[in-house]
Amino acid sequence: MEVIEKVENTPQTQTPQGEGDKLIEYIKELEELKLDYDTKYITDNIQYSYKISDSVKKALLEVYNVLANYVNNAKTRGKMLREAYTNKSARGMLTNAIEIYADLKAINALRKFINSYNIQTEPDFMATTFIDFSEKAKETLIIVINRYVKNDVSEQSKKKLFDKIISELNEVTHTGSLKKGFNKYKEEFEENEDIEKITVGEYKVLQKALQLIRYYYTHGLRFVKNIRAMVNITNKTNKNNMKKITWKLAEAYAITSIPDAFFDVLCSNKYGICFNRYGIALHAMTAIEWIEDYALVR
Numbered sequence: 001m002e003v004i005e006k007v008e009n010t011p012q013t014q015t016p017q018g019e020g021d022k023l024i025e026y027i028k029e030l031e032e033l034k035l036d037y038d039t040k041y042i043t044d045n046i047q048y049s050y051k052i053s054d055s056v057k058k059a060l061l062e063v064y065n066v067l068a069n070y071v072n073n074a075k076t077r078g079k080m081l082r083e084a085y086t087n088k089s090a091r092g093m094l095t096n097a098i099e100i101y102a103d104l105k106a107i108n109a110l111r112k113f114i115n116s117y118n119i120q121t122e123p124d125f126m127a128t129t130f131i132d133f134s135e136k137a138k139e140t141l142i143i144v145i146n147r148y149v150k151n152d153v154s155e156q157s158k159k160k161l162f163d164k165i166i167s168e169l170n171e172v173t174h175t176g177s178l179k180k181g182f183n184k185y186k187e188e189f190e191e192n193e194d195i196e197k198i199t200v201g202e203y204k205v206l207q208k209a210l211q212l213i214r215y216y217y218t219h220g221l222r223f224v225k226n227i228r229a230m231v232n233i234t235n236k237t238n239k240n241n242m243k244k245i246t247w248k249l250a251e252a253y254a255i256t257s258i259p260d261a262f263f264d265v266l267c268s269n270k271y272g273i274c275f276n277r278y279g280i281a282l283h284a285m286t287a288i289e290w291i292e293d294y295a296l297v298r
Helices: 003-009 019-032 040-047 054-086 090-115 130-148 155-170 175-191 193-197 200-235 242-266 280-294
Strands: none
Touching: 019 054, 019 130, 040 054, 054 090, 054 200, 054 242, 090 130, 090 200, 090 242, 090 280, 130 242, 155 200, 155 280, 175 193, 175 200, 200 242, 200 280, 242 280
């Protein structure tokens, strides 16, 4: 099922038959975020792996610590989503559905990072995976957008809203300055006095994490530019794309939140290699908050 088409084609004030039941079902599952195994299983697989050096293991265990924190964050957001549903808070449901989706995106990025070192992050017998939860978070977000975001906003509100969204997206760093910023990151990374204290294996893992930060920021930046173009076109026409724009902004927020997970690895108590972070995700979320102000079903 294509997400964008589903968001576009769903009626603005109606929930298709069955989606109401799915919503509460998914919310309950996301609230518990119950896996069929303890994530500490990952640490055992890291520690007992014969394919990587002890120094690489040290760095990957720090990656696991960040992953575990994100799992706890997602569980907290799941409880907040359930409370918002109980209290019939459209804004609370949209915000928390986006945050859970973003947390699970980050969890899966960290999981893939660990897997890239030939570490199995899920046992073969496991029935429920982070990928399954990510799909449920995605479906939950789509249902919430379909149900609570209005496509038909008054012309006066539409102009104000789009001006505010475009203003936020215009604040996003351009590709040139992003490239320049990462060159500075690389220099700071190489010159950091704590680098001398870590092993070669740890250094390579952290260097790879830094490269992934750049990858996800660059990917997210392209996403934001496409949204800005879409909003500009919609602003000049009579099209009602508010659901689609909300979905795109949520996806941009999730993608540009992933670098924070890798920043957390670098800036952990163990390594203390910290950088000023780009605010792409913040601007995307602020744009969503404007939609919550102007285009939610009350």
